[in-house]
Amino acid sequence: MPELSKQSRHILLLAIIGLTGAVALPWYVVPSGFWAFAWMGQLVEARGAPLFIQALLHGRWQLLPIGLCLLVAIIEVFRAGGPRGTAIAAAGGVGLLWMFAQGLLIGLRGWNASLFEQAFGPIAAQTGFGVGAVICGSALLLIFSSGLALNGLMRGDGFLVSAIAVVASCIGVFVFYPVFLVLIESAITPEGSYSLAALVARVFSADVGQVALNSLTLGIATGLATTLLGLGLALLHKRTNFRAKGLLRLLAILPIITPPFVIGLGIILLFGRNGVATWLMSELFGIPPSRWIYGFFGLLLVQTLAFAPIAYLVIIGVVEGISPSMEEASQTLRANRWQTFANVTWPLMRPGLANAFLIGFVESLADFGNPLVLGGNYDVLSTDIFFAIVGSQNDPGRAAALSIALLALTLSAFYLQRRWLGRRSYTTIAGKGDSGLPAKLPDGVRRLIYMTAVPWLAFTVLLYGIILIGGFVKSLGIDNTLTFQHYITAFGVEWTERGLQWTGRAWPSFFTTIGVSAIAAPFTAAIGLLTAYLLNRQRFIGQSTFEFITMLSFAIPGTVIGVSYILAFNVPPIEITGTGLILVICFVFRNMPVSIRAGIAAMSQIDRSLDECSLMLRHGSFATIRRVILPLLRPAIIASLVYAFVRAITSVSAVIFLVSAKYNLATAYIVGRVEVSDFGVAIAYSSVLIVFMLMAIGAIQLGVGEQRRANRGIQPMAVRGSIA
Amino acid sequence: MKIVSRSAAVRLDDVTKAFDKTVAVDAVTLDIEAGTLVTLLGPSGCGKTTTLRMIAGLETQTSGHVLIGGKDVTLLPPNERDVSMVFQSYALFPHMSVIENVSYGLRQSQLSRTAQREKAREGLTMVGLEGYDDRLPSELSGGQQQRVAVARALVLEPQVLLFDEPLSNLDAKLRRRMREEIRDLQQTLGLTSVYVTHDQEEALAVSDKIVVMNMGRIAQVGTPHDLYERPADAFVADFIGSANLIPGSIKKRDEKNKSITIDLGNLSVEVPDRGYEGSEIYLVVRPSGVSLDAKGSKAASLPAKVEKATYLGSHWEYTITTANSSMFVIQPTHKKFKPGARVFATLDPDHITVVRRG
Numbered sequence A: 001m002p003e004l005s006k007q008s009r010h011i012l013l014l015a016i017i018g019l020t021g022a023v024a025l026p027w028y029v030v031p032s033g034f035w036a037f038a039w040m041g042q043l044v045e046a047r048g049a050p051l052f053i054q055a056l057l058h059g060r061w062q063l064l065p066i067g068l069c070l071l072v073a074i075i076e077v078f079r080a081g082g083p084r085g086t087a088i089a090a091a092g093g094v095g096l097l098w099m100f101a102q103g104l105l106i107g108l109r110g111w112n113a114s115l116f117e118q119a120f121g122p123i124a125a126q127t128g129f130g131v132g133a134v135i136c137g138s139a140l141l142l143i144f145s146s147g148l149a150l151n152g153l154m155r156g157d158g159f160l161v162s163a164i165a166v167v168a169s170c171i172g173v174f175v176f177y178p179v180f181l182v183l184i185e186s187a188i189t190p191e192g193s194y195s196l197a198a199l200v201a202r203v204f205s206a207d208v209g210q211v212a213l214n215s216l217t218l219g220i221a222t223g224l225a226t227t228l229l230g231l232g233l234a235l236l237h238k239r240t241n242f243r244a245k246g247l248l249r250l251l252a253i254l255p256i257i258t259p260p261f262v263i264g265l266g267i268i269l270l271f272g273r274n275g276v277a278t279w280l281m282s283e284l285f286g287i288p289p290s291r292w293i294y295g296f297f298g299l300l301l302v303q304t305l306a307f308a309p310i311a312y313l314v315i316i317g318v319v320e321g322i323s324p325s326m327e328e329a330s331q332t333l334r335a336n337r338w339q340t341f342a343n344v345t346w347p348l349m350r351p352g353l354a355n356a357f358l359i360g361f362v363e364s365l366a367d368f369g370n371p372l373v374l375g376g377n378y379d380v381l382s383t384d385i386f387f388a389i390v391g392s393q394n395d396p397g398r399a400a401a402l403s404i405a406l407l408a409l410t411l412s413a414f415y416l417q418r419r420w421l422g423r424r425s426y427t428t429i430a431g432k433g434d435s436g437l438p439a440k441l442p443d444g445v446r447r448l449i450y451m452t453a454v455p456w457l458a459f460t461v462l463l464y465g466i467i468l469i470g471g472f473v474k475s476l477g478i479d480n481t482l483t484f485q486h487y488i489t490a491f492g493v494e495w496t497e498r499g500l501q502w503t504g505r506a507w508p509s510f511f512t513t514i515g516v517s518a519i520a521a522p523f524t525a526a527i528g529l530l531t532a533y534l535l536n537r538q539r540f541i542g543q544s545t546f547e548f549i550t551m552l553s554f555a556i557p558g559t560v561i562g563v564s565y566i567l568a569f570n571v572p573p574i575e576i577t578g579t580g581l582i583l584v585i586c587f588v589f590r591n592m593p594v595s596i597r598a599g600i601a602a603m604s605q606i607d608r609s610l611d612e613c614s615l616m617l618r619h620g621s622f623a624t625i626r627r628v629i630l631p632l633l634r635p636a637i638i639a640s641l642v643y644a645f646v647r648a649i650t651s652v653s654a655v656i657f658l659v660s661a662k663y664n665l666a667t668a669y670i671v672g673r674v675e676v677s678d679f680g681v682a683i684a685y686s687s688v689l690i691v692f693m694l695m696a697i698g699a700i701q702l703g704v705g706e707q708r709r710a711n712r713g714i715q716p717m718a719v720r721g722s723i724a
Numbered sequence B: 001m002k003i004v005s006r007s008a009a010v011r012l013d014d015v016t017k018a019f020d021k022t023v024a025v026d027a028v029t030l031d032i033e034a035g036t037l038v039t040l041l042g043p044s045g046c047g048k049t050t051t052l053r054m055i056a057g058l059e060t061q062t063s064g065h066v067l068i069g070g071k072d073v074t075l076l077p078p079n080e081r082d083v084s085m086v087f088q089s090y091a092l093f094p095h096m097s098v099i100e101n102v103s104y105g106l107r108q109s110q111l112s113r114t115a116q117r118e119k120a121r122e123g124l125t126m127v128g129l130e131g132y133d134d135r136l137p138s139e140l141s142g143g144q145q146q147r148v149a150v151a152r153a154l155v156l157e158p159q160v161l162l163f164d165e166p167l168s169n170l171d172a173k174l175r176r177r178m179r180e181e182i183r184d185l186q187q188t189l190g191l192t193s194v195y196v197t198h199d200q201e202e203a204l205a206v207s208d209k210i211v212v213m214n215m216g217r218i219a220q221v222g223t224p225h226d227l228y229e230r231p232a233d234a235f236v237a238d239f240i241g242s243a244n245l246i247p248g249s250i251k252k253r254d255e256k257n258k259s260i261t262i263d264l265g266n267l268s269v270e271v272p273d274r275g276y277e278g279s280e281i282y283l284v285v286r287p288s289g290v291s292l293d294a295k296g297s298k299a300a301s302l303p304a305k306v307e308k309a310t311y312l313g314s315h316w317e318y319t320i321t322t323a324n325s326s327m328f329v330i331q332p333t334h335k336k337f338k339p340g341a342r343v344f345a346t347l348d349p350d351h352i353t354v355v356r357r358g
């Protein structure tokens, strides 16, 4: 037997793992769940059999080529003269394509298209891919990558080729395939065939148009309002002697840890028909209670409150990026404060403001929780999509059409952002270590800022206060007696003879949320950082396409993802709705962009010559990542983990489509309570979530802070040299 | 655990590198003999770093071949080529101690952990850094960091050692000392080294051979002497040791004495003929190859006017204008002239060469 090279051994190992999956593990989803291991007794039965038994005993001959491709790869490994890259890549690629093609063509009722039925006769129906299929598929994908590497792609670095292939296929399967199905869904004609005319008719119907116009109006108004407020806050922070800057910093993390509809809840408690403020106004000024908050103005108010902190974060980066020396230069050139502000500061901020506007616009469009609790008669796209799916309408075609309209709006915003800002929008603009004192604001501007930003800050504080207090009174505004009843209902525990009993009704969803988020977080961080590494550190063919695709997945609103997951993963070949897995996957791909951003920002701080040097010192890319990049990236990894965890806990829009009785999530549970006007429990639960996440973030930040202090000595080295 | 050298020759064969539209390195062919130090010298942006990185394997050439020790390594990634590199920024790993940095490259070798350490210590001894094992890079001075970077490259006993502007982050005094140390190490171990710099003095001081590059192409290859005395063109003449280029034309070729007579308008000079083509040339006059005098004859010298005079302690620097050109000259301290003074510039034929014009 010839001595095998390292690459050959790698391919052999992959093929053997794939074959093990094909021989020993159930090919299809097992109803009782994989971890119940009931399938071990059913390995020859149609439901639990692995690939080869399915093919030989159950008439599923279409699976056989998948196994054969794995065998071909093994034979090729032992070829005299070593394996040929093209042959290995072909074995992997053909196997994988075949696997998906047969999965898409043959479904729960046999052939999906009657064309094939006529040609090949009837065929045994099949359900979604199971563990065996996943292992086979992964092995084939990696074999395909190894083949390409053998052919010299990425200079033969198998790890890099595999990483690109894995990230690209994941994004393909879990972002683009579902969204593509949305397009298909809206093109279904009443007779059941597909036509472009049906798509156009649906998307451009008057009804969809009106809803889209509503969303657009709200988005533009929110974008303007958040940008102005964010600008005011940023200037307040950076250009005035405002005292309570700690409050501003707290404010900046609030939107991260607040489930999106909580602001809406607070507003209802204040201005709803039974709200505290409504009551005060009718008592003091005789203004009769009305339902004005349930509509455009209520939504605008709520979204401005909810998203202004994001604008503030974006703009503060811009304000910091303006070197004070430029303003000083302007002043030495005999310009007064107004001229300096108007001719230097303002133009330098303009692109950042455009960016903040677009972010506010997109956030407003994608916002789901607030319109759900406050929308009233003002229909917007995100909630209408939801009602089209879950309501009595049950009209996937309409949901798809609305999704397309929403997607078109967010993608346009995304396109504009790219046009205006180029690639800069990807990385955060770090404050430059430039000395000098920033110019004083003109008095008029400063007064305006104080007059808007400070009341607004006070209002936010009041709102959060109401939410925290609201859980402790019977029914805020109606019956203000103190009670722990809501907390007991939601989070009661009892000590019985059978031990501790989690009697509270919120516990199941709480534990599921924590569990699913905790499982999703490391995967999110891993795939996000890997993508960031590929984008930031490597050059490869098709990179700009790759980058564009990952960027594009940022722009897809959660509601659209939710709908598309329902459409895509309710039927074979990937049949995972109703499981906890779909929640994990949804979280991973929803939150991956944040992780990519954090990764890219952190990696741009690490001098590229460190990687190159490691490479010169005989380390391949994988060893370099492990020994150099990851250790230096530790703060970014921790930050990514925390964000992925926290954002998973607070997200609503996508997962509300995907929760099930068995796997319910905290936010979905709260929304359910709000819908039946059980505000007490909803508020109590929201407060618990906010406090829980505040503690989680606080603990982590303390940890990271400690570490940073310990490592302070080594920080500058990583950054230095990139200038030369 | 002695550190030995396994030097090998390097050959670039018609290597081109294009970034999108800019051609950074244009059809470069170059032979580097084993055991020699060759400098790539040229102005910023001329393609030196790119050339070096192609030898390292960090940059993939658009076309052409790279051979190390006679073996074609064109398609090999950096970690599979037997080369080491000292980076301009040193690229020390900030999270590893000095000894971990130096033994980093050995971790992928067959050596045992203790052997790796021992070898790394040997490397540190060679660069004069015993006892610094457990320091972090941030706790070292610039010069010490530089030494660690050199030791880290040395312990791998590479076939070729590459330096990319290794001294540019050091102050002037340290720069002089480090370049001598690098040259000593290179000669003691007989290392094949490729050294990139834009500083012609540094290049002249350390090199066996200098490759002058301009706009992605090789302008001239030669020993420091060759380049100074016989520059191939006006660019090299000016880049190495700065020169006054005076346009002139060849009036007469003397086949027997192998000399040419050059017409500078009102003055003729005779220089050795090295086979120049055409008749339009530049006379290359080094700043120290001119002597200024208050009196002189029109037949043997150029009348000139002093435009600018700068006193630099050890000598004077003058800018003078003659009838058709302006020159920069260096004079000993006793030759003192005021700006505006009329002088006579006598050219020293031994310090004059001729290069093509156009």
Ligand SMILES: Nc1ncnc2c1ncn2[C@@H]1O[C@H](COP(=O)(O)OP(=O)(O)O)[C@@H](O)[C@H]1O
Residues within 6 Å of the ligand: B019, B022, B023, B024, B042, B043, B044, B045, B046, B047, B048, B049, B050, B051
């Ligand atoms: N990664 C790159 N992308 C695009 N152009 C580059 C890149 N690296 C170098 N260049 C260009 O190639 C030319 C040569 O660069 P370089 O080899 O770094 O010059 P030197 O080291 O001689 O200063 C320059 O014009 C530079 O702008």
Ligand SMILES: [Mg+2]
Residues within 6 Å of the ligand: B048, B049, B050, B165
């Ligand atoms: Mg350079």
